Amino acid sequence: MIAIKENISLQKDNTLHLDVKTRFFTEVHSLNDIVDVTNISRFKNTPILILGGGANILFTKNYDGLVIKNSLKGKKIIKENNNYVIIEIRSGEDWPELVAYTVENNWVGIENLAYIPGTVGASPVQNIGAYGQSLEDTFVSLEAIELSSGKIKVFAKEDCEFKYRDSIFKSELKDKYFIISIRLKLSKHFKSVDSSYHSRYESLEEELKSFAKPPFTLKNVYEAIIRIRQKKLPDINKVGTIGSTFANPFINKKQLLELQKKFPDIQFYPVDKMKYPSINNPNLQGADIVKIPAGWLLEEAGWKNKRIGNIGTHPDHALCVIAYKGATPEEFYSFTENMRRDFKEKYKIDLEYEVNII
Template sequence: MQENFSLKPFNTFSVEAKAKYFTEVTCVEELKEVLHFANSNTPKLPILFLGGGSNILFTQDFDGLAIKLNLQGISEESINENEVLVTAKAGENWHNFVIHCLKKNYGGLENLSLIPGNVGTSPMQNIGAYGTEIKDVFVSCKVLDLENSELKTFNLEECRFGYRDSIFKQEGKGKYVILEVTFKLTTKNHHIKTEYGAIQSELENLGINDNVTIQDVSKAVINIRQSKLPDPKETGNAGSFFKNPTIPLAQFEILKEKFNNIPGYPNGEVVKVPAGWLIEQSGWKGKQIGNVASHKLQALVLINATGNATGKEIFDFSTAVINSIKEKYGIELEREVNII
């Protein structure tokens, strides 16, 4: 247990924030012990769980106990000759887990290659990229109920996954800590998804035209991500800062009259509009204010441009973006990143 501990190395924005207490746990028993410590303090200490710190923005110090989850281990159970259940503990690095599965030729996670963070966080916002979300292969997750310290399992339906959303960001927020996640993956006859984004053209660049494998898809996704997203090791960021907004079809049609090139993906009576387009069209792409900027290749990604930004500065920048989009398009952007 460390006191007055700097969380700068534990968030990919690389902003300074101190935790009153900090500790790392490697098993459920240790976790229960430190939770007991927090609960027996008067008053009870607020708790913050940390995975890879790649979806979090500290705007102030954390006056409680920050717990870095380092539970490790991967296990598997065969279902039939085509499918396998693979379970990974919360502290496993997501990308390493994807690579582990690809080495065993287990399919289903390849489009989610190179997403930062840990396995235990993946259900929080139903991580997604290149036409796949974890809900597509998710079976269940084991959690610890923070109220009664009991173990509980959430199945697919109970997680209520949505776009960058789950029960753990809604009514389950702050109530559970995810300990491990189980996925159902294919062992053969993999469902190859190349139609999304630039996967197809990247495969062509790589000289791969037929018999595309899950390993090829992963390679293409890695190349695309490396070419357009800033590496948090070099430039602090948390990936997409905002969600793509969903607006009523009627509102979209009115906007289309004024901004005839506005892109939209209709789904029944609503339309999803790419937040990156709105931000770019409002002049924010590559724009820097003080230590913060919108990334020059990907407007949706806010960056700690100088390495000296405070969380408050990044938050204020995001508020300025939200206000300007609201004024121009009447659309209110929602932050994807968890604000502390």
């Protein structure tokens, strides 16, 4: 029978290293373990939180429920030919290790998602993305178990309702299904790399040229992404952070024109294949929508390198909030709520959390 522990600290299980406690805690290593948990009747009415690496969860207080820590391991090839490979990966595998493994095998498709901390199982939840690539680009399907019934279901790509940093598992089915494994289709042909990605802070092409010569290889791109990220982001083993605390807002053309009066050089991006999560919002219906950089606007509002008590923003990136030693969950949340209030006041735009608030 699976072991359930009580009053356990999650300090090692969240990348902010906040000392929050959970009332109940268990770790699953197999499908049987998950089935065992779903069969425990005393947890039928208890809130359940599935925990991967805790790189996208903001605990604002102790958790009064059951945390299921995911340690399902393993990967296998489902199909392979001269053009592509379909691999199935168990959800407790480490995402950065998976990317390294695919690059090592010369399989193309998730190299720009290198160094994103966390587990494979969380990757579809917010449809992880970076440097122009998103999980959905290579995603085939996933297998998940319904926590209330113990039934296993396969979700095809279209069932997952992927959007920008969003999926059905972050909204309608949040905490209802435990993702067991995912399948990805990766190409065996590395055509000339699209190194055009750039922002105000970084350029993939420039990074590549700093250590390699064209035509760039898959390994070159992988290395360039890691170099950029290491320069840009704090080391999660040393510093408490959840990466980008807020998502980049989507606004309509009218709002953009308003912003441009004040900030003529504001960068904005086409929505492309991404969809706005709340497209029903009357402000946005029928409008031409663009994405604007939250970090840039926060910086303009004076939020870069700002510290209050044990919480502060990164010296170079206002979007990256850091919890210093001794920080409490309440302190962290109060800091980020201040950021949101200030943003709304200055720009009349809602800043939405990218991370899951617990």
